Amino acid sequence: MTSSVGVDRVLEPVGVLPQAAWRLDASPAIREDEVRVRVERLNLDAASFRQLSEKHGGDGDAVRAEVLEIVGARGKMHNPVTGSGGMLIGVVEEVGPSSPLGVKAGDRVATLVSLTLTPLRITDALRNWDGRSEQAPAEGTAILFGRSIVGVLPDDLAPELALAVYDVCGAPALTDRIVAEYEHPRVVVLGGAGKSGSLALAAARMAGARTVGIVRNTDEADLLRAAGVADEVAIADARNPVEVAAAVGEPATITVVCVDVPGCEHGAILATAPGGTVIFFSMATSFPAAALGAEGLAADVTMLIGNGYVPGHAEFAVDLLRRVPAVRSLFEARLAGD
C-alpha cells in the first residue's frame, strides 16, 4: 500500500501523503507500479487560476511565471494559497510492470486525480500559454501512482472538452447518488451556469428531481435557461445568505455549492430544509464556516465535502454531455470564451 499511494515520491515533510507534501520528487524514472505521462495540457483548477489572475491583475506573463515557480519549487502544480491544483492531459509514455491502471503506451489520457499530488516537470517554460485561461498547453512529464485514476479520452469529444468535463465529473456523480436518497427532491445549485453546476443540474434532472439554478447575473441566467436543465432560474449573490434564501424560496431538499468564491456556506445552509443535504464542491469552502454556520442557525442539515471520486464518475459525466446537447454547448461556449 505504501508505495502505491506515492509515499516514496515525497521529499518533504517525510511521512505525509503526496497531496499534503510541500515538495515531491518529479523525476521521470518510474517505479514498478507507476506510469509516466508525456504532458500536453494542464487544466488549472478554477479557484487557483482566479487567485493567481487576481493577484497579478490579469497579467498573463506574471501568472505564467508564478505557475512555473510553483511547479519548480514543489514538483507539482499545487497553489499554496488556494490549496488546489487541477488536472492534465497527455500521452502515456511508459507503464511499470505492476501498474494496475490498465493503460498502455500511446493512450491519450486525462488524469482524474488532482495536480496537487501529481509529480510534474515542465520542460517548455509554458511558452505556448498566454497565462489568461485555465487551460495551459505544456510540455513535460507527470507521474501516476499505482492507486490513481486515469481516463482514456473519448473519440467523440475534443481533448479540451473532455478535460473540462473530467475536471468536475465528481459533482454530477455525487449529486446523482444523493438525489436517489430522497423522494421527489427539490435540488438547488448555486452557480448553476458553471461547469460543475450545469452538470450537477443535468444529473439531478435525469434522476427525477425538480431543479433550481442560482446564478449571479442575467447573462448567466440566459445561458442556463438555454441549457434547459433547470426548472427555475433565479439571480442572487451566493455570498449573501438572505438574498440566496429569498431567491430559492421553498427550501431545498439538496443544495449543491458550485461557486468558486469564499463565503457561500451560510446561504447554502439557510436555503436548505431540515433533514436536507448540502454538498460543497467549491474548493473555496471554509470548513469552520460551514460547521459553525449550521450550528449557529440550528440547521439540521447533512453537510458533505464534495469527494472528487465516485466510481464511474468520468463515464457518467461524459454520458450526460452526450445526452444533453445543450450542456455540451454550454461547455463549448465556456471553452471558447476562455
Next chain:
Amino acid sequence: MTSSVGVDRVLEPVGVLPQAAWRLDASPAIREDEVRVRVERLNLDAASFRQLSEKHGGDGDAVRAEVLEIVGARGKMHNPVTGSGGMLIGVVEEVGPSSPLGVKAGDRVATLVSLTLTPLRITDALRNWDGRSEQAPAEGTAILFGRSIVGVLPDDLAPELALAVYDVCGAPALTDRIVAEYEHPRVVVLGGAGKSGSLALAAARMAGARTVGIVRNTDEADLLRAAGVADEVAIADARNPVEVAAAVGEPATITVVCVDVPGCEHGAILATAPGGTVIFFSMATSFPAAALGAEGLAADVTMLIGNGYVPGHAEFAVDLLRRVPAVRSLFEARLAGD
C-alpha cells in the same frame, strides 16, 4: 427570518450572517425576539485555546490580553486564526416578548451556538482567569437570537462539566445517527480519549457498533481503556496516514476525527473502507485537504462536515454521561487537569 438569525447585529461587513461578520453590535439592549444572558464562564474552543496558548508560549497573561482584545474589537470571541469560538454559561437576565427559546429570567443556561456568532461584552477584564485553561470565569453580557439553541443546566452535573459536555454534544449525536445507517459497523475514533472522542465512542458502542479508539500515547491509552467504551485501543500519530492505517488494521466502516490539530484528513480517509463514512469534527480540518485527498486516494468514502447541531443533542450527550460513569470520570479528570 432576517432578524431572528441576528442580521441586525452585524456591523461589518453588512449583509452577512453574524458568524461570518468581522464585527457585531454587542450592546445589551435586546430586540423583541432576543434574550440577554449575564455571563458567568466562557469555554473556549480547544483549537482556539491551543492556538492562542502556543502563540504566546503558554503565557497566561498574554493569552488573556489577546482574548480581551478580540472580544473588544469584534464584539464576539471569534479567533481570527482558527475561525472558532466556544460556548458560555450564564443566567438569563431578560427575555424579549417574542423569543421562541422557552427560557425565563433566572434560568442558568449554556449557549449551544458558537461564540463566533454570539454578541459578547466582557466587563471584568477576565480578572479571575489565569489564561491557562479553556474555561474562563467572566462577567459581562451575551445576546441570543430568536433562532438559536440554549440548554438549561441539569441539576446533577456541575456547570463546568455540563458546559464541557455541551461543547462537544454534536459529536455523539451525529455518530449515533450515522452508525444507524450501517449493519454491524466498525467505528474508529481518532482522538478517542478526548472529550468529543470519548462521547463519540460511547455513542457508537451504545448503538451496537464495534469500537476502536486511536490515541497518541500510552497515558491516553490507559485513560481510554479505563473508560471501557473502546473494544480496541491503539496508538498512532493522527497526522501520519501510514501509521494511522496500520494502527486501524481492518478498514473502518465509520471514522470519526476528533483530533484538534491540522493534517489528520488523509489518515482518516486511508483508514476507511470503500462505502464508509468519515465524520470530521475537528475545527482544524482543511476542506481542500479532505476533498483532494479522497480523490487522490481514489477513495469512495462519504465525508461529512461535523454539524454541531442535531436535534436533541444536548440531552443525548448528558444521558450518555449518566449511563457511562467511566466517561463522566474521564471528563472530570480532564477538567481537574485543566
